[in-house]
Amino acid sequence: MMVDEVMNEVTSVAPPRRVLLVSAGASHSVALLSGNVVCSWGRGEDGQLGHGDSGDRLLPTRLSALDGKDIVSLKCGADHTIACSDSGREVYSWGWGDFGRLGHGDYSDLLIPHPIRSFQSLRIKQIACGDSHCLAVTMENEVLSWGRNQNGQLGLGTTEDAPLPQKIQTFQGVPIKMVAAGAEHSAAITEDGDSYGWGWGRYGNLGLGDRNDRLIPVKVTVDGEKMAMVACGWRHTISVSSSGRIYTHGWGKYGQLGHGDFEDYLVPHKIQALSAHFISQVAGGWRHSMALTSSGLLFGWGWNKCGQIGVGDNCDRSSPMQVNFPHEEKIVQISCGWRHNIAVTECENVYSWGRGANGQLGHGETVDRNVPVIIEALSVNGSCGQHIESSKAHPVSGKSSVSLSEIFAVVPDEAAKGQASNPDRGDKLDASVPESDVN
Secondary structure, X not given: OOHHHHHHHHHOOOOOOOEEEEEXXXXXXXXXXOOOEEEEEEOOOOOOOOOOOOOOEEEEEEEHHHOOOOEEEEEEOOOEEEEEEOOOOXXXXXXXXXXXXXXXXXXXXXXXXXXXXXXXXXXXEEEEXXXXXXXXXXXXXXXXXXXXXXXXXXXXXXXXXXXXXXXXXXXXXXXXXXXEEOOOEEXXXXXXXXXXXXXXXXOOOOOOOOOXXXXXXXXXXXXOOOEEEEEEOOOEEEEEEOOOOEEEEEOOOOOOOOOOOOOOEEEEEEOHHHOOOOEEEEEEOOOEEEEEEOOOOEEEEEOOOOOOOOOOOOOOEEEEEEEOOHHHOOEEEEEEOOOEEEEEEOOOOEEEEEOOOOOOOOOOOOOOEEEEEEOHHXXXXXXXXXXXXXXXXXXXXXXXXXXHHHHOOOOOOOOOOOHHHOOOOHHHHHHHOOOOOOO
């Protein structure tokens, strides 16, 4: 073979794709790769993977329905997913449609991505997905919400669900920097550093000093500090000040607040154990929390039954524990699902750990991991050469013929005792029973 031919072969090899964004839901995961490639994997029972069916995927699988859509943002709800295009004017949603969480004006499940028509004339800056509701911030500083609203988590002054995006009037004229959504509560940070909470407040997760619900956003006092970012766990809230200090409040039964105890906190309380670190990113899971420092160190705490803290065992932690990675790789991005996590490193590798029962870890298996394990298909150092599975969407509308929400209908305040024995319904019961304590 001539030298020129060899050089042509070498230069024709496509460079490895970089993972730009990751997001984790209740039992599924998504990633945005360079070259405008979107992948999803894990539980697909409600169509949340977007592949046109309800099957699980154990490996990252290309979501071909979004090819060529210039996606720049991805967010997982518990059992649904939302993607935004480059212009911010195209917002797609798919998955479980109960309570109107997909924003299409109905309660249908969608097995492939569909554009939300209400956003076609708007430019979207940020979207947050909770269990059954969503929030969006526009470039024009309007905040919209939709989905389930039984505790006022939409901030509209009512407890009626909203299957179409609605403006939160409290924020008219208030420049919002970011929003966050939990199971039944919401939070926001303004450009001026003010913090707001609303929705279900029974565990103090609104940070307002009591256990009352709020139907509209109410300002939170955070130790006199200006806040820079916020994240919600299922029933707790994590915020970071402009000085890099981290505060938590809400449900603390499993140590998810990081204060060295298992108590609820009704107002934001600084995590003293992380005072020496500047926190650059935070994420909340079902009963655990993660914090990333500006130096690339990752800390986790809270419920650890599935190994989601990532420290090599399954013991709960009430104080932050450092999560170690091979070769001391620095972390640049973290996302918490309900019981699993995904992290991206500075070296462009992707790791996951925690619950793996539905393949949400992306390792091609259905086992839990209590330390970070590389996702071969998405990592520069992966041994399989970044081979990403392909999956064509079903060539129909993407709507299920029978509403999955009818199949799994659960009375929200009914005790779940004995019902979670069905492994196929465990996650949905967790989402639908606010008063329960399902393990």
